[in-house]
Amino acid sequence: MVQLTLPKGSAPKKGKTWPKPQGATNLRQFRIYRYSPEEGGNPRWDTYWVDMDRAGTMILDVLFYIKNNVDPTLAFRRSCREGVCGSCAMNIAGQNTIACTKGFDELPGGVITIAPLPSQPVVKDLIPDLTSFYAQHAYVQPYLKTVTPDPEKEWKQSEEDREELNGLYECILCASCTTSCPSYWWNGDKYLGPAALLQAYRWLIDSRDEATGERLDDLEDPFKLYRCHTIMNCAQVCPKGLNPAKAIAKIKHMMVERVS
Amino acid sequence: MATTSRADPRPLSPHLQIWRFHITMAASITHRITGTALYFGSFLITAWIVALATNAEWYSVIESVISAWYGQVILFLWAVAVLYHFANGIRHLLWDGPHIGFDPKTASTVSVFIYLFAVFGAAAIFAATTLL
Numbered sequence: 229m230v231q232l233t234l235p236k237g238s239a240p241k242k243g244k245t246w247p248k249p250q251g252a253t254n255l256r257q258f259r260i261y262r263y264s265p266e267e268g269g270n271p272r273w274d275t276y277w278v279d280m281d282r283a284g285t286m287i288l289d290v291l292f293y294i295k296n297n298v299d300p301t302l303a304f305r306r307s308c309r310e311g312v313c314g315s316c317a318m319n320i321a322g323q324n325t326i327a328c329t330k331g332f333d334e335l336p337g338g339v340i341t342i343a344p345l346p347s348q349p350v351v352k353d354l355i356p357d358l359t360s361f362y363a364q365h366a367y368v369q370p371y372l373k374t375v376t377p378d379p380e381k382e383w384k385q386s387e388e389d390r391e392e393l394n395g396l397y398e399c400i401l402c403a404s405c406t407t408s409c410p411s412y413w414w415n416g417d418k419y420l421g422p423a424a425l426l427q428a429y430r431w432l433i434d435s436r437d438e439a440t441g442e443r444l445d446d447l448e449d450p451f452k453l454y455r456c457h458t459i460m461n462c463a464q465v466c467p468k469g470l471n472p473a474k475a476i477a478k479i480k481h482m483m484v485e486r487v488s
Numbered sequence: 489m490a491t492t493s494r495a496d497p498r499p500l501s502p503h504l505q506i507w508r509f510h511i512t513m514a515a516s517i518t519h520r521i522t523g524t525a526l527y528f529g530s531f532l533i534t535a536w537i538v539a540l541a542t543n544a545e546w547y548s549v550i551e552s553v554i555s556a557w558y559g560q561v562i563l564f565l566w567a568v569a570v571l572y573h574f575a576n577g578i579r580h581l582l583w584d585g586p587h588i589g590f591d592p593k594t595a596s597t598v599s600v601f602i603y604l605f606a607v608f609g610a611a612a613i614f615a616a617t618t619l620l
Contacts, residue, residue, distance in 0.1 A: 322508025
């Protein structure tokens with residue numbers, strides 16, 4: 229259901245303002261979402277000042293600067309720091325992306341707000357609980373399904389058929405798109421969301437896959453697929469430049485074509 | 489894992505409260521709002537036609553409302569809603585049929601044009617009716 233405001237206990241309150249670093253000339257203000265399960269209570273917005281000359285080049289560097297120099301209790305996920313693993317997805321300056329590839333030069337002016345991925349239960353600080361996101365990914369069965377006996381070597385595919393998978397297989401499951409979708413905010417329990425549907429389409433058009441009909445059956449209800457209203461947030465935010473909105477439109481097309 | 493009832497459940501992370509709108513997101517909610525406005529607007533136009541066909545007194549009441557400044561404002565917004573919903577509806581057809589216009593930059597640009605078309609189109613209709 230549409231729930232424009234946050235539930236009781238989830239609205240962030242004004243938090244602590246941390247001291248400015250000494251002797252810095254290029255200071256920038258960051259407002260970061262904080263929540264600690266040990267402390268409980270409402271989440272809060274903490275204010276940090278970062279010496280941009282010493283912080284590095286990417287938003288992930290800012291988070292490390294804060295963790296190393298200002299406040300070691302700040303919690304966030306990260307691993308590869310080069311846009312491959314998808315761990316550091318978060319909401320930066322009001323839009324989802326991965327912190328490790330978001331450069332200082334791409335930021336809008338003013339105070340930069342950093343929050344966890346929207347409309348998810350928060351484990352701690354910038355770490356959301358993505359259990360249902362992964363469950364939805366598992367639901368679309370993102371692996372090859374066949375009925376014909378396995379070939380002696382590999383399943384072969386023409387170059388043209390392989391090209392169909394470009395722009396689909398590159399997804400790193402960072403959840404930026406799915407948690408950017410207002411439709412997913414309101415119906416995240418029933419609508420599969422852009423990331424899972426992009427994967428669904430990746431297997432629907434794979435020339436080697438032989439479960440196309442069953443895959444479409446699994447998406448055929450008022451919510452799982454059709455809650456996409458082409459709002460386009462998914463394609464706007466994808467840090468890998470993929471287009472889930474287009475993939476979803478193509479699934480809808482396949483639905484129409486198989487009944488006509 | 490033991491099933492524990494959490495006395496302090498996890499908070500929901502902020503969504504609309506922090507989101508910086510893309511113009512495509514604004515265009516989508518505008519489509520929904522103009523669609524709703526047109527639904528209720530159809531009652532008004534029905535009342536106008538029924539009065540025109542049946543009762544001169546009712547018709548003169550509706551005429552006076554339409555010619556008042558607030559009636560004119562409603563008519564202008566209505567024209568904006570019709571043109572917006574029409575243009576964005578065509579875009580939905582292009583999305584769902586030939587899958588045209590999905591590139592984020594293209595979609596953003598088209599959104600700007602649809603807003604401009606709706607506002608200036610409505611203004612042009614009003615200009616034309618006052619000139620005629």
